[in-house]
Amino acid sequence: AQTVTQSQPEMSVQEAETVTLSCTYDTSESDYYLFWYKQPPSRQMILVIRQEAYKQQNATENRFSVNFQKAAKSFSLKISDSQLGDAAMYFCAYDTGANSKLTFGKGITLSVRP
Amino acid sequence: EPEVTQTPSHQVTQMGQEVILRCVPISNHLYFYWYRQILGQKVEFLVSFYNNEISEKSEIFDDQFSVERPDGSNFTLKIRSTKLEDSAMYFCASTWTRNNEQFFGPGTRLTVL
Numbered sequence: 324a325q326t327v328t329q330s331q332p333e334m335s336v337q338e339a340e341t342v343t344l345s346c347t348y349d350t351s352e353s354d355y356y357l358f359w360y361k362q363p364p365s366r367q368m369i370l371v372i373r374q375e376a377y378k379q380q381n382a383t384e385n386r387f388s389v390n391f392q393k394a395a396k397s398f399s400l401k402i403s404d405s406q407l408g409d410a411a412m413y414f415c416a417y418d419t420g421a422n423s424k425l426t427f428g429k430g431i432t433l434s435v436r437p
Numbered sequence: 438e439p440e441v442t443q444t445p446s447h448q449v450t451q452m453g454q455e456v457i458l459r460c461v462p463i464s465n466h467l468y469f470y471w472y473r474q475i476l477g478q479k480v481e482f483l484v485s486f487y488n489n490e491i492s493e494k495s496e497i498f499d500d501q502f503s504v505e506r507p508d509g510s511n512f513t514l515k516i517r518s519t520k521l522e523d524s525a526m527y528f529c530a531s532t533w534t535r536n537n538e539q540f541f542g543p544g545t546r547l548t549v550l
Contacts, residue, residue: 358538360541365543368530370538416480
C-alpha cells in the first residue's frame with residue numbers, strides 16, 4: 324500500500340521569508356501524481372500544486388514550487404515570499420495512475436509570523 | 438467559478454440514527470469521492486464513484502455506508518446506525534478525469550452524540 328509521510332507536524336516562517344515543507348512517499352508504482360493541498364481554518368481543501376511523476380521538471384505555481392526527487396521518493400513544497408494568508412494546514416497527497424484516489428499525509432501546520 | 442457544494446454544513450445526530458450527507462459536484466465532472474477527516478487527523482479516502490457505480494472503497498467504508506447519485510446532480514453519502522466514532526468532517530470531491538485536481542466541497546461536520 325502507498326504511504327505518505329509528513330514528519331514535521333508544525334513549522335513557522337517569518338512573513339516575506341521562504342519555507343520548505345517536507346514530504347516523502349512510498350510506492351512501487353511508476354506512474355503516479357503528487358499534490359499539495361492547503362487547508363485553512365475554514366477547513367476547505369484547496370489545491371496548491373500538482374506534479375506528474377513522469378515529468379522531470381519541477382512544478383511551479385507563482386510563489387509555490389516543488390522539489391520532486393523521484394528516486395528518493397521525496398516531494399517538498401517551497402513557499403517563497405510567505406504571506407499571512409499562507410498560514411494553514413498543508414497536506415501532501417499521492418494519487419496512483421490506476422485508482423485515482425488521494426492518499427494523504429498527516430499534514431503540517433504552517434504559521435506565518437508578521 | 439464552479440464549485441462543489443455540500444449540505445448541511447453541520448449535522449448533529451444521536452448514536453444509532455441514520456444520516457444523509459449531500460453533495461453537488463461540479464456539473465461536467467465524472468468522478469466523485471467521499472473523504473473524511475477526524476478532528477486533528479489526516480484526511481482519509483472512503484469511496485470513489487464513476488459511471489454510476491463504486492470504483493473503489495476503503496476498509497472504513499463498510500456495510501454501514503452507502504453512496505448514491507440519485508438524479509444526475511446530487512451525490513449522497515448515507516451512514517446507517519451512526520456510531521460515536523463516525524464524528525468527523527466529511528468532504529465530497531469531484532474531478533472530470535482521473536488523476537487530475539480533485540475539487541473539494543467545504544465539508545459537512547458530523548457530530549454523533
